[in-house]
Amino acid sequence: MAATANGTETSVHANGTSGGVAPPKIHLYTNHRCPYAHRAHIALSELGLPYEETIIDLDTPRPQWYLDINPRGLVPSIKYTVPGIENEEIIYESGIVAQFLCDSFPSPLLPSTREDPTAPLRRARVNFFIDTWNSKLSSSQMGVMKAPSAEKDDKVKEWVATIEKEIEPLLANTSDKAPFFGGSTELTFAEVIVAPFLVRSFAFAKQGKYVPSSFMKMVEGLPNFSRWSKAVSEHPSVTKIYNEKESTEGFAKKYGKMMEEVK
Numbered sequence: 715m716a717a718t719a720n721g722t723e724t725s726v727h728a729n730g731t732s733g734g735v736a737p738p739k740i741h742l743y744t745n746h747r748c749p750y751a752h753r754a755h756i757a758l759s760e761l762g763l764p765y766e767e768t769i770i771d772l773d774t775p776r777p778q779w780y781l782d783i784n785p786r787g788l789v790p791s792i793k794y795t796v797p798g799i800e801n802e803e804i805i806y807e808s809g810i811v812a813q814f815l816c817d818s819f820p821s822p823l824l825p826s827t828r829e830d831p832t833a834p835l836r837r838a839r840v841n842f843f844i845d846t847w848n849s850k851l852s853s854s855q856m857g858v859m860k861a862p863s864a865e866k867d868d869k870v871k872e873w874v875a876t877i878e879k880e881i882e883p884l885l886a887n888t889s890d891k892a893p894f895f896g897g898s899t900e901l902t903f904a905e906v907i908v909a910p911f912l913v914r915s916f917a918f919a920k921q922g923k924y925v926p927s928s929f930m931k932m933v934e935g936l937p938n939f940s941r942w943s944k945a946v947s948e949h950p951s952v953t954k955i956y957n958e959k960e961s962t963e964g965f966a967k968k969y970g971k972m973m974e975e976v977k
């Protein structure tokens with residue numbers, strides 16, 4: 715880690731690439747407590763791509779140099795160059811960053827449509843899972859987090875019922891040996907997108923602060939979801955930069971006011 719002229723920390727992650735292809739130059743602007751940025755870290759780790767990293771302080775207004783990179787001021791962003799082939803390009807919005815990386819470097823994360831005729835259908839399944847997670851689960855999770863204490867138990871039941879109805883069947887072909895989406899032995903793009911939110915849900919439930927601890931016990935009754943979520947939460951590409959304490963404290967700092975009534 716080195717301090718730079720603009721006061722941020724920059725570090726280099728030289729994992730090496732597979733396949734003998736000249737690596738692109740990737741610079742990731744991130745903050746390790748952010749679940750959206752976590753998506754980019756998981757993709758980079760699984761793809762074994764080397765990258766440089768600058769940590770963006772989310773507790774202070776974004777400096778102009780970062781707004782010039784990402785006018786929305788959010789993390790993550792990547793600066794991407796393939797020397798001699800692609801000029802420097804800035805890409806932001808975590809889903810787009812992760813998808814771009816997965817499409818650029820075909821891997822078990824997301825099948826490439828270029829060589830594999832079964833890929834479009836497998837990609838559609840992954841996208842359906844992500845869409846279901848975002849459209850059906852996110853609002854019920856927020857419902858639990860924002861609910862006053864007296865209503866939390868009912869809200870958590872609704873959340874788990876939604877997981878059972880919408881997610882449990884989509885994990886039907888997972889197993890102990892192949893616990894990831896679609897019965898994969900390795901992480902997929904589905905996990906890249908949802909794992910950061912999954913691990914934070916469990917962290918909140920462990921703390922019993924925004925999410926009642928009963929959540930942990932209740933999801934144990936869902937065999938597919940609990941097997942899958944355990945494998946995802948323990949995967950080294952998911953745990954690599956994730957710091958449970960910093961992430962949940964960061965959330966409390968940012969959203970403490972909004973959640974005040976639920977303490």
Ligand SMILES: N[C@@H](CCC(=O)N[C@@H](CS)C(=O)NCC(=O)O)C(=O)O
Pocket residue numbers: 747748749750751772787788789790806807808809968
């Ligand atoms: N839709 C964006 C959301 C990214 C986002 O909200 N990042 C948060 C950190 S988790 C952020 O940069 N917030 C700016 C701030 O806290 O001032 C994405 O998917 O990349």
